[in-house]
Amino acid sequence: MRLTEIRTDPHPIAVARIGLGIATVFNAFEAFDILQRVAAGRLAMPLLAGAPPIETSWLVAGLVIAVAAGIAVTFGWLTTPAAIVTVLLNSAVLVADEQTYSSHRWLATLLMAYLVFAQSDTAWSVRPRRDRATVIWWPQLLMMSQISVLYFFSALSKMNPIFITGAPLSKWVWIQLPWQFYFTAAVLTIGVELFIAIALWFRASRRLAVLAGIGLHLSIVILMNNETLALIAFAITCVSMYPLFLFRPRLRQKAQDSARMSPDLAERVDDSDDGRSHHHDQEYRQ
């Protein structure tokens, strides 16, 4: 079975598209805020030596384009060009000044790059593709693996004597509690992130992983004492990927099914790239 030939329901990727589009708007305002401070005289850290100074007029233009692209992605209008524009703008922002770098911006950029190929405006968009009942799955696989990698390395990097003590956590949250709480919360955070990274992939555990993920991101947004906008964008980015795990194709079962499928039907299903393919599959399932 070739990964690039697998097709699936277009609705989960539509949820991911909407989430990424909304996060793009949030991230654009955050980048504008950082670069505006550089333009106003704060320390500049351009990635490329000799880069021209950042000017407010360019920032405003970039913000308008980024917000428009984010809205377009959210509503599924000109999705592919809008996603490409978003990736290019994010890349420009990351090059313009090192201080714009963050894990959530890097993650959003990568996910948006995969979204370019995902046919994500097939469903729940202003121009739904009624001639296409299914979408290619491999971009979704890349988005899923990227999210899983994010949680895994986030947990791994927290396994250090500084974080484990809970001392950093106590400075990041607004709530004042005994140190035992912060220590416990630090250990729990690592455990939960590791659990999510792995459990999202298994049928038996993915619902629990989704609940844990929602709880983790909610607690981050509610308890952290700054960066609220960025943390909301990060939460939206991650949580909107969960349906990709919940509704992913059953590959093993399908491989067995395909072995039982008549060669003629197999060829028709495999070679179709439109609504007929789904129709044939429905026939097969019935």
Added chain:
Amino acid sequence: MGDPNDDHSDGDRDVAASVAPARRRGWPIGSIAVIAVICLQVAIPLIAFLQPPPQKFGFQMYSGLGSVTATVVDAEGNEHSYDVDSLVAKNRPEINWLGRLPGAICAVDSDAEAVRVEQSGVTRSAECD
């Protein structure tokens, strides 16, 4: 989000086509490319993780690593901590501040005779002109 005809109660999607007819030949270039990207997704943060902090592209958010502190020494030899946040646009722990921050503090703090910047256990000092 589902097909009402879908009889899988666990939420799994049926795929319209996941079939590789036996007669297909040749390298599955697309599949290899997808697997290669997944390997990159793992390799990049793994390399970052194996390097000393601060590191970008490693998804090391809120790990407690990479925080930076600065100390200014005045003409009398008195030391006081410098508020890095008042100088930079964004105090990101993934950025290596040791290179530019000492000189930048010297440039804005007229009382500074020397500056010492510490990040992730590494210290860099600079004499201000």
